[in-house]
Amino acid sequence: MNTTVLRKTRPAAGAASAPPAALPGRRAGHTVGRALMYVFLAVLAVLILLPFGWMASSSVKADRDVFTVPIQWIPKSYHWQNFTDIWTQIPLATYLENSVLLSVVITFLQVLTGSFAAYGFAKMRFPGRDALFMGYIATIAVPWQAYMVPQYIIMQKLGLVNTRWSLILIQAFGAFGVFLMRQFYLTIPDEISEAARLDGLSEYGIWARIMLPLSKPALASLALLTFVNTWNDYMGPFIYLTDNNLWTVQIGLRSFIGQYDAQYAMIMAGSVISVVPILVIFLLGQRYFVRGIATTGMKG
């Protein structure tokens, strides 16, 4: 089902060619229609991105200029100090550090164990394999919220509540990475690994020397999606981290709003700072994002 998305590895996936588009536009009426369509889409895009515009413009305003009648889209005066003051108002550097640390460690473990397990599920035959995989399948439809309390009890018994370990353990071994990588490995022809086996390469060697290099795009998808999910996660840190020194940007920002709810401009500056890393990562790797979502999205 995903072959169409991963076209690169399977050029033969025929149906995926030209999208059903407008007629070849040679008539004059068509040019007008096309121009209107552009205008419509552009207006729509601006409307959808407007909240971000308002966020950015508010972040450099004075507090009293955030809510004005009429709306100030372009600030009357620029208060760039919002972006410097916030670092001393709240320990933003610590929050960012914690977010980076958690995101990097979880992403690394998820990619490593996920692709490793996926190789076993996709390219090897051994007794018990399908039973184990059923374990993953069975939990897809169960929302995390339905088992977060027992999970919390386990963490409590292990004494890991209010440590980074709790989040690392919960999020690094999710089923998501296994699914995504397995889907990708299934599109790699078995002949490649067969040939490597005949050449005397061990299974570990095939994984490391053949599968990993071939699956770079899928690894990038998985890494980016995991990183962004961890960075943006609110509920996990909210439940498990009570110590201010362990807080991530999301929790820190939320508590800042609770404390200083009238410092609108500063809150917006904090929001901008929390979004910028994601914006950069997203723009650099957006095709991997889209591909990753389309791959796992179509697994049903």
Next chain:
Amino acid sequence: MTAVSSSPAPATADNGRRRRRRTVLVGWSFVLPNFLGFAALTLVPVVGAFVVAFTDWDSYSTPNWVGTANFRRMWHDDNFWTAVRNTCWYAAGHIPLTLAASLGLAVLLNQKLRGVGILRTAFFFPYVTSLVAVAVVWNMLLSPDMGPVNQVLRHLGWSHPPGWTTSTDWSLPALILTSVWRDMGYYMVLFLAGLQTIPAELYEAARMDGAGAWTRFRHVTLPGLRPTTYFVMIMLTISSFKVFDLVQVMTEGGPGRSSLVLSQLIFREGITQGRFGYSSAISLALFVIVLAITLVQFRFQRRSER
């Protein structure tokens, strides 16, 4: 399929057995690092929720088997029914609106236009931004007196625009509005992938028969997208019944209990109050609701395929 069966050399029985055992060991060694973590922290808790729900376990005493007491208590718990009602309201708004918006965007952006990639990026971006930032911005946008949204509404002639997150009647619509805006880009990507699987020849043929744009959409696009639509419906159902972050950050369930949802109640009972047994019972209720709706959708899908 495996190296064992396809290897040309005739292996002796002993040799074969040893090699098979090796394959098993190697296979398990690939799978176990992830599976152990997954089993301990996902499978065990899932099974655990079913057991704990029938006990009176709380954070400071040993658990006793209490049968269905938790469920009977739940039946008479006002908070539970409020949360069920609110969650259903949220789902009833979030599912159809997100579906329509994302399908519309996907069809629009599936055209061969220059710069369409940039537009796709723009529509997808709300989904990758952090929920806290999204909630903060929308809370301010929807601010009742001076917020930009209500200024625009007043301008359009609505003299008393809604109070959004400060009003018991409008807190759920405010949440739905924000979540549709945030999620539509994600499902748009799924629909775009689905659209690629519809053969272009079908559109050609429809056009030959003189079908207009709407007819083509109804009779070619929609049937062709049916598997995607079904999948998106399931994902949307699950995600709207388990909604937590957005509500917690934007309204904290308020004002009053007007936007209290099920997963918040689970969190409050289970983790804040430490009532493990009772909160697990609510978890099971949540799971059963999601499962029931998914099964109903599955039946519908089967019937419409026939």
